[in-house]
Structures are given as structure tokens and as C-alpha cells.
Amino acid sequence: METETVNWTRKHLIGLEDLSRQEIELILSMARSFKSTIDRSRKKLPALRGKTIVNLFLEPSTRTRVAFEVSAKRLSADVITILGATSSQVKGETLKDTALNIEALSADMIIMRHSAAGAPLYLSRMVDIPIINAGDGAHEHPTQGLLDAFTLMEHLGSLQGKRITILGDILFSRVARSNIWALTKLGASVCLAGPTTLVPDAFREMGVDVCHNLREAVTDADAVMLLRIQMERQSAGHFPSLGEYTSMYGLNKGRSDWLKPGAIIMHPGPINRGVEIDSDLADSDRSVILNQVTNGIAVRMAVLYLCMAASEPVAGALPL
Amino acid sequence: MTESANKAKLWVKGCRIIDPVNRVDEIRDVYVEEGVYVDDPGTAFRESARCIDATGLCLAPSLTDLQVHLREPGDTHKETIRTGTQAAAKGGFTRVVCMPNTRPPCDNPGNLRLIHDIIERDACIEVYPTGCITVGSAGEQLAPIGSLKNAGAIALSDGGHCIQNSELMRRALEYARMLDMVVLDHCQDTSLTQKAVMHEGVWSLKLGLRGWPAEAEDLMVSRDVILSEKTGARVHLQNITSGSAVDIIQRAKNRGVKVTAEVTPHHLSLTDACVAGYESRFKMNPPLRTEEDRRRLIEGLCSGVIDCIACDHAPHNEDDKDMEFDYAPFGVIGLETAFGVVLTHLHHEEGISLIQILEWMSSAPDRILGLAPKSITEGVPADFILFDPAEDWEVKKDGFLSISRNSPWIGRSLKGRVRATYLKGREVYGG
Secondary structure (H helix, E strand, C coil), X not given: CCCCCCCCCCCCECCCCCCCHHHHHHHHHHXXXXXXXXXXXXXXXXXXXXXXXXXXXXXXXXXXXXXXXXXXXXXXXXXEEEEHXXXXXXXXXXXXXXXXXXXXXXXXXXXXXXXXXXXXXXXXXXXXXXXXXXXXXXXXCHHHHHHHHHHHHHHHCCCCCCEEEEECCCCCCHHHHHHHHHHXXXXXXXXXXXXXXXXXXXXXXXCCEEECCHHHHHHCCCEEEXXXXXXXXXXXXXXXXXXXXXXXXXXXXXXXXXXXXXXXXXXXXXXXXXXXXXXXXXXXXXXXXXXXXXXXXXXXXXXXXXHHHHCCCCCCCCCC | CCHHHHHCEEEEEEEEEEECCCCEEEEEEEEEECCXXXXXXXXXXXXXXXXXXCCXXXXXXXEEEEEECCCCCCCCCCCCHHHHHHHHHHCCEEEEEECCCCCCCCCCHHHHHHHHHHHHHXXXXXXXXXXXXXXXXXXXXXXXXXXXXXXXXXXXXXXXXXXXXXXXXXXXXXHXXXXXXXXXXXXXXXXXXXXXXXXXXXXXXXXXXXXXXXXXXXXXXXXHHHHHHHHCCCEXXXXXXXXXXXXXXXXXXXXXXXXXXXXXXXXXXXXHHHHHHCCHHHCCCCCCCCHHHHHHHHHHHHCCCCCEECCCECCCCHHHHCCCCCCCCCCECCXXXXXXXXXXXXXXXXXXXXXXXXXXXXXXXXHHHCCCCCCCCCCCECCEXXXXXEEEEECCHHHCCCCCCCCCCCCCEEEEEEEEEEECCEEEEEC
């Protein structure tokens, strides 16, 4: 096992917008090393032994919360999970006070999911311990963006010049935003697709293409990343009905002929089977949806390790 | 005001007088006796007068603000009439119009009299209260507008609650015209701003914050213009932020519609890019717009489409404001920084003359209220400021007289500061 010198100075991971290509590549490369340990029969590494990590999930989540918990435990950290419904926030405690209390209980890191965009950045100004953003409103979901980039590179190699189409509810999607930053920094060309009401043209100013025709959007794609269509968007008038959405933008077996051979299909979950994607396609060979989930462990191990190391006076070599 | 102060003789020596009403920009001495300006009263006067050496300073009519929230009664942890007027005096204002969105709202003559009593007791400058257009500013039923006028309301406003029902707005304007009252409207179509917290544009997309499109303002500005034209009522459009709204107002004014408009110092100087750090001190209603909007607002002022500058001084204490951006209340304070901000960004940066700026911050708002514009003229009340247009100063968090600290300017340097404010010849701020 090779060891790498940690050249990472960020204590917090708030978003991918601020990260350089080198920083993203460093995380992904470390994640590759961690992934090779996942199949071991004894999975734990001692890297974060004695560290207490608080999983502060103030908005519902299963996949991300469990993935962070598993990742932290693989690194031998003690993990405490606080959910919105059981936190003092229901008694009216402010986020600031909740976080200061967690810090005073000598936690070493907070992983936070919050429905308000910017909440992790706000929190990082309040406390001294690292804050890892596990999704903030419609802003960013950096570890999802990283694990998607990781999965894409596993299947496509370098992303330089590759065409990635992100399809669906872009307007309200933190996953889309983190992917836009990660993929464009890694050299990919990104196309956002979906109805005008969910994919406003102003996204072009973030260095991506915008397309409202499904066929055009997927024909030259090396990968199509689907996003979940949320039911409440319909009532808010972003599209007339789920049926109409599916008829215009749903991906099914027949339309998979529009894709290049070898193009892969991704989805951050949870999937609405039969809405944005049909089951036979979601479970087909093109689909790498479950690889994404597995890779989420390795990527998050890398993030936790790097940020924890950066918060300490002396950063050491990676103990694999 | 005490008798002796009223009778005090004042000799302001060596100042540069900037008077937009008399179109004067010259260096000469100013004399005040019994609270009013007097022309050169002779040697005897000079010997007995209190002499202020104002060499190097400018003397101008004091400022008027058409939109402040003094929060009393109801939210005196955020601001009071005492602290709010002290802050105003420090900023160079001697006339402020306070919004009726207090708790309870000022929608009946009893509340108005209570506010008048507090003003009488606590205010160090002139405060002109407004009355609600609708009961509780709920936009459902007309408030007793005639009784509010009789009780002393200078104008009508529903504060930040723009009347959505256009039928009701039309009735309100017809009624206001009968009473010759100006209606101050905060133009916002709320169906376009549900859960919105910042300008809808590239920054809101990047930050993942719910966008507040400029159309929300444009639509209501258009409605108000149309209703003002039909009813003949005077409508004053508060805190205009959208470049396209400036065009709508321009077309209306060209047709002779009786609308006036204001813009805030923050919309003249800051843009939606300021929200990048999710700091709630950049969260206000209406939101900061784009650089292009900012340019068009400045052009609108210069071309006369926008008549004046008003602060929309909206105090919130730190416990309320120190929140996740989505949850923090809208509003920033502005009275103590307004003049410095405008001098920094419009005079020093854009080269706009001091006399023009004083027109926007003193004479124009006076005229909109139907008051005689303040000027340095023999026999009129000596309401004036002394200021140094070139003084550099830093806005400090602990430097405010306002109870609240929710200022977007904290930590920034401004150029130009009020040194003293006089109301009827009496110093209400000096420092």
C-alpha cells in the first residue's frame, strides 16, 4: 500500500465551488486508496480512533447519513447521530447554540445536513471544529459531487472532454450544483437538461450548456445523471403533471437507444421508478447507481480523514 | 427646547454653504438667532453670539428620510423613538417619516396619538408618523384614513406589506386623493416572492437561495402607475431596486402621472454578489440587485426619474438577525451611514455634485411630503448639518447610536461624515 503525503489545508468542506482541481483530485486519489480497503474482511482502519464525530442531520436523509456513519466508523471514530426531530431545535434552540453545545461536549467534527442553504458556512464561522456539509438546501452536496466524479472516472477514465448530462430538477438540486463544479473543474463538458421551469438559462453563466430536448441532451453524453423529481414541484407549477414530465423527460428502455453505446446512467437516489427512470433501465447494465452508493463510503472516508488532519497541528501520513 | 437655547445666537464661520433650494455653493458665514437664519446682523451680534469655526466644513440643509422603522411601540428591543431619532440626528437627519408597521400597527387614531406622545417626549428631531392604508396592514379592509389624517398622519403606507388586491388599492387611492394624502407603496407582488430571500439571478442560482425576481417589483410599479393615473392620487414608490422599474416610472412621468420614487443607499452601492457569504446583514426587502440594476438606479436619480434617497432604516437586534440566511428577518439599518455611503459612492466615485446629493436627501423628500424644503434663507428655521465631505471613517459595530447593529457597512471605510446636526438653531448631534 502506497502512502501519500497529505497536502490538504482545509478544515471544513462546505462546497466544491471553492476547491481547486488539484484538491478534488487529491480527495479522489485518497478515496481510491480507501476503496481498496473496503473489501477486506476486517474493514476498520485506526486513522480516527479516539475522535468523536457528530452527525447533525436536521433534514431527513437515509443514504447520506448512513454512508457518513459507516465511513467514520471504518476510520474508527466514535459517531453520534442527532436527528432534527430529536434535537433541541424543536425546543427553539438556534443552530448556533446547538453547534456551540456540541463543540463544548468535545466533539471533534460536525457533519451537517440542513434545509437552509449556507447553514454550514454560517456554522463554520461559529465553531472551531471542522464542519462537513452533507447537503445544505439547494446549495451544495459536496460529497455527492465527489462520489459522482469518482464513479464517473472509474467507468470513463479521465473526464477531460467527456460529456456529462444532468437531467431533471436542476433548479432546486444541490447535487446538480456540486456536480457542475466538480465535473467542469475536472475538464468535463456538462449539459443540464429538463423543462425551462426547472433548468433556467441563467445556469449557462456557471459554464455549462442548457438543453430542453431530451434526445439532444443524451445522444452525445458519456454519462446521464438523473435527478429525482420532487412531487411538490408539480403543485408549485414547475410542470403540469408527473405524467407529462415522464412523457417528455423520463428515461426508458426505448429511449436508451438514443444513448451512445457504453454511456452510463447515474442517480443520486432516492429513485422515483417510473417517473424519471423506468425500472428496467435503472437495473440494467448501464446503471451504476449502486456503485455510486459504495463509492460514497470511500470518498467520505477521504473527506473525513483530510479535514480532521487539517484541523490538527501535525498532519501525518495516511495509515492504511 | 428651552427658551435660552431658542434665543441663542449662533455664528458659523468660514463654512462652505451648499443650498440646493437657493442653488448656492459658496463660502460665507451663517448667522442664526432665535432658531432662524438671519442675514449679516453686524458686529454686536458677532460679539455676543456663540461662534463655531467651520472652516473646511460644509454647511447644508439637514436631511429628510421618507422611510424609517422606529419600532416603537412593540419592538423596543430593536429600536425606540429616542434611539432612532438620535441615530437619525447623527446621520444628519432632522426630519424622518416613520412607518406604521409597529406592534400594534398604526391603523387607528389612538395609536397615532400614542406615537405622537412618545415623539413629543423622546424625539430629538422632527418625526412624521404615517398611518396604515388597511386595517393591520393586512390588505383586506381600509383603515380609517380620514381619522388618521385628522390625528396627524402625514402620509399613508402599509409598510412592507404591499396591498395585493388591486381593487382595494384603487379604492385606497381614490380615498387618499380626496384627502390629498400621498400613499407610500412598497412595490412587491408577493405571488412571485414566496419563500424568496435574495434577487433571482446568477447569484441565487449559485447559492441555492430562493430567488426574488425583479418582475415582482415591476408589476406593482406598473399597477401603481396605472392606478395613480386613473385616480389622480399621489403615489410615492418606495425603495425602487429594479432597472426596468426605472423605465416604467420614466414613461409614467413623461405622461404626467403624479408618481414619485425613492432609492436606498444600499441599493445604490451594493449588489447581490454581497450575499455570497450568506451573511444576513445583506438580507433586505427588496433584495440587493445586480450591478446593471445599480447602474440604472444611479442613472434614474441623475435623470430625475427617481426623486430622492431614503434609508428604509429597519433595525433588528442581533439575536433575531444572527441566523441561517433563510430564517433571518429582512432589513438593515441605515440612518447613521446613509450620508457617508452616498457621498462615498455617488460623490467621490461617480463625481456627482454635493448640491445634487443634498437635493435628493433634503429638498426632494421635503417636497414629496408637502413641506417647505429646508434652505439657508433669512427667516426660515435653521435646520442644518455641518459635514466634512472628505473625512475617512470606518463603520464600527460598537459605534452605532441605534439599538440594532444590522448594518451591511460594518468594517467598511466611508468617505464623508456629518460632524454636527442642528434643528432650529439647536445642536441635536455633535461629534
